[in-house]
Amino acid sequence: MRTVVASYFRRLLLRRSIKRAGLLLLFILALALIAYSPLYSFRLINLLCIYTLLLCSLNLVVGLGGLLTFNQAIYYGIGAYAYALARYGLGNPTDTGQVILSGRMGFLSATVVGIACAMTGATALGAVILRFRKDQLILVTVVTQCLFVVLMRNISKVTRGADGIYNIPRPSIFGWSVVHPGEYTLLFLVAVSSALGLLWILYRSPFGLALKSLRDDERAAASLGIRGNRTYLWALALSGGCAGLAGSLYAAYVTFIDPSVFSIDESVLLVMLLLIGGVGTFRGPLLGAMVCVLLPELCRQIGLPNAQAANLRQIIYGALLIALMYWRPQGLAGNFRIR
Amino acid sequence: MNLTEKLLVAHAMSSGAVIAVLAVAFGLVYRSLQIFHIALGAGFVVSAYMFYVAVSLFHLPVELGACLAIVVGCILGCGMEKGVYRAFYVKRSSAGIVMVASLGLYVVITNAVGLIFGNGPVSIRRELSPPLGLWGLEITVLQAWQLGLCLVTLLVCGIARMFSKVPNALWAMGENPELLEVLRHPILKYRAVVLGLSGGLSAIPACLIMYDTGLHPYSGMTYVFSAATAVFFAGAERLFGWIIVAFALSTLQSLVIWRFSARWGEVVLYVALVVVLLFRRDGIFASSKRAEES
Numbered sequence: 113m114r115t116v117v118a119s120y121f122r123r124l125l126l127r128r129s130i131k132r133a134g135l136l137l138l139f140i141l142a143l144a145l146i147a148y149s150p151l152y153s154f155r156l157i158n159l160l161c162i163y164t165l166l167l168c169s170l171n172l173v174v175g176l177g178g179l180l181t182f183n184q185a186i187y188y189g190i191g192a193y194a195y196a197l198a199r200y201g202l203g204n205p206t207d208t209g210q211v212i213l214s215g216r217m218g219f220l221s222a223t224v225v226g227i228a229c230a231m232t233g234a235t236a237l238g239a240v241i242l243r244f245r246k247d248q249l250i251l252v253t254v255v256t257q258c259l260f261v262v263l264m265r266n267i268s269k270v271t272r273g274a275d276g277i278y279n280i281p282r283p284s285i286f287g288w289s290v291v292h293p294g295e296y297t298l299l300f301l302v303a304v305s306s307a308l309g310l311l312w313i314l315y316r317s318p319f320g321l322a323l324k325s326l327r328d329d330e331r332a333a334a335s336l337g338i339r340g341n342r343t344y345l346w347a348l349a350l351s352g353g354c355a356g357l358a359g360s361l362y363a364a365y366v367t368f369i370d371p372s373v374f375s376i377d378e379s380v381l382l383v384m385l386l387l388i389g390g391v392g393t394f395r396g397p398l399l400g401a402m403v404c405v406l407l408p409e410l411c412r413q414i415g416l417p418n419a420q421a422a423n424l425r426q427i428i429y430g431a432l433l434i435a436l437m438y439w440r441p442q443g444l445a446g447n448f449r450i451r
Numbered sequence: 452m453n454l455t456e457k458l459l460v461a462h463a464m465s466s467g468a469v470i471a472v473l474a475v476a477f478g479l480v481y482r483s484l485q486i487f488h489i490a491l492g493a494g495f496v497v498s499a500y501m502f503y504v505a506v507s508l509f510h511l512p513v514e515l516g517a518c519l520a521i522v523v524g525c526i527l528g529c530g531m532e533k534g535v536y537r538a539f540y541v542k543r544s545s546a547g548i549v550m551v552a553s554l555g556l557y558v559v560i561t562n563a564v565g566l567i568f569g570n571g572p573v574s575i576r577r578e579l580s581p582p583l584g585l586w587g588l589e590i591t592v593l594q595a596w597q598l599g600l601c602l603v604t605l606l607v608c609g610i611a612r613m614f615s616k617v618p619n620a621l622w623a624m625g626e627n628p629e630l631l632e633v634l635r636h637p638i639l640k641y642r643a644v645v646l647g648l649s650g651g652l653s654a655i656p657a658c659l660i661m662y663d664t665g666l667h668p669y670s671g672m673t674y675v676f677s678a679a680t681a682v683f684f685a686g687a688e689r690l691f692g693w694i695i696v697a698f699a700l701s702t703l704q705s706l707v708i709w710r711f712s713a714r715w716g717e718v719v720l721y722v723a724l725v726v727v728l729l730f731r732r733d734g735i736f737a738s739s740k741r742a743e744e745s
């Protein structure tokens with residue numbers, strides 16, 4: 113017995129030390145990259161932050177709740193548009209000289225508006241989509257996603273349609289103007305790590321356990337007094353809030369948004385990355401985000417033109433997805449198989 | 452009817468027929484194999500591009516190009532079954548996993564097409580289609596071809612469904628595949644037939660749309676979801692329901708385009724689907740089920 117326990121702990125320590133060594137190696141590589149090419153690495157880290165937040169928020173619904181949805185880009189888009197409009201105001205001052213509603217909010221208040229709008233949107237949408245399950249849920253989420261893009265294109269008085277909103281003011285927090293990519297990295301690291309901390313707590317809280325129980329058996333969970341729709345609605349609202357934060361940060365960073373950024377392709381990409389990284393755990397989305405950010409760079413290093421590199425990247429994602437669904441349906445670092 | 456109304460009716464009929472054939476292609480796989488076959492969009496695109504290559508690059512006659520595209524669609528459908536879906540079937544994977552694999556397949560194939568032909572739209576150079584006064588409608592020759600070909604295809608599907616044994620067995624596979632296995636039906640062959648048939652069926656609208664307006668490598672998804680909308684709207688059990696709904700939705704879309712704007716055509720389609728599903732979960736043509744059956 114003692115030998116068994118000792119060998120177990122030895123293996124555990126070995127596994128932990130391998131993990132630590134891996135993380136240390138990654139950290140050293142990141143530092144080396146920053147030292148070698150600071151601007152390039154800051155850009156990568158900023159993208160990594162945005163995608164990590166998006167995938168972790170999606171994981172709350174797909175991984176913990178077990179609901180395969182294809183409309184995360186809606187909440188991302190609502191957050192970005194709400195932020196942009198709160199910072200800039202409605203209408204098109206450059207074209208007509210008229211601003212319907214002058215927002216001119218600060219960065220922090222505009223971000224809060226972005227998060228609140230995304231949460232509200234997710235809750236309202238959740239009230240409809242939570243009435244469906246399985247294939248119908250997939251179809252309805254795809255349909256709502258397409259609907260969102262059509263609305264964003266058509267309500268041009270508010271969203272400026274396909275032209276998009278440009279020149280979104282850069283963040284300024286208590287007199288600190290964020291302009292340099294390194295400053296953005298600092299801002300993103302603070303914002304994203306706070307949100308991830310919240311999600312980490314949520315994953316392990318009774319709320320997270322309730323979601324997992326609903327995922328495993330909705331009827332059994334209901335018999336334990338867990339209210340399915342209410343819990344799912346909260347999950348959607350929180351997931352939407354995090355995606356809204358990601359959208360606000362994206363709008364603040366890129367300073368230009370248009371409906372094509374938040375299309376069905378983006379939602380499909382997010383689901384694919386989550387399924388590749390792993391569903392149901394905290395490290396799965398992190399891995400998915402790393403694949404998302406690093407694979408394009410690898411394709412670029414090969415020397416392919418940008419358009420072909422994008423195709424090749426998608427082919428790799430697709431092939432990886434098929435292979436994983438066959439050999440490891442829970443993803444590289446996940447613990448839940450899609451049903 | 453004034454000229455606009457005549458044109459809109461003609462458009463609704465021809466596009467409704469195209470979507471109806473696609474709905475049959477999608478619904479056949481969904482009903483018989485319980486697969487949400489997103490990769491149908493990839494088959495659709497490959498067939499369309501095959502037609503484009505045959506007609507535009509090799510200057511073959513349109514009819515020959517279309518036959519070639521249909522054959523390629525059938526082969527690709529069978530290939531999808533043998534290369535991907537069969538492995539998941541043998542492994543008894545869940546419907547969600549197969550759907551995600553289908554999504555992966557769609558992404559791989561459409562991006563491969565994009566890699567070869569470029570990501571922009573392609574179209575076939577042709578003469579302007581002359582108008583044809585058919586049943587008092589202002590319909591072009593091309594629209595008449597679309598309508599005629601699709602109606603013939605649908606008629607053949609309907610007759611085969613009603614009077615032939617194999618389509619009935621394929622249909623029954625959706626109910627209880629294990630029972631068919633016990634009755635010594637070749638399930639694996641049936642699966643390949645269903646997917647091959649679906650690929651071939653989807654090639655017909657693919658050629659027609661490619662010849663009419665042209666396509667880009669990623670347009671397959673939109674058409675598949677239009678077809679899925681018709682199937683879910685009508686109810687997965689009703690072949691004739693899919694066809695009726697495809698025509699009805701197309702007419703509704705044309706009406707909205709006429710009365711309001713082309714920008715809101717899609718919105719009405721999506722809203723109608725959500726509203727119908729909210730109130731009739733199994734579709735408008737679905738027969739009522741007992742609680743233990745659902």
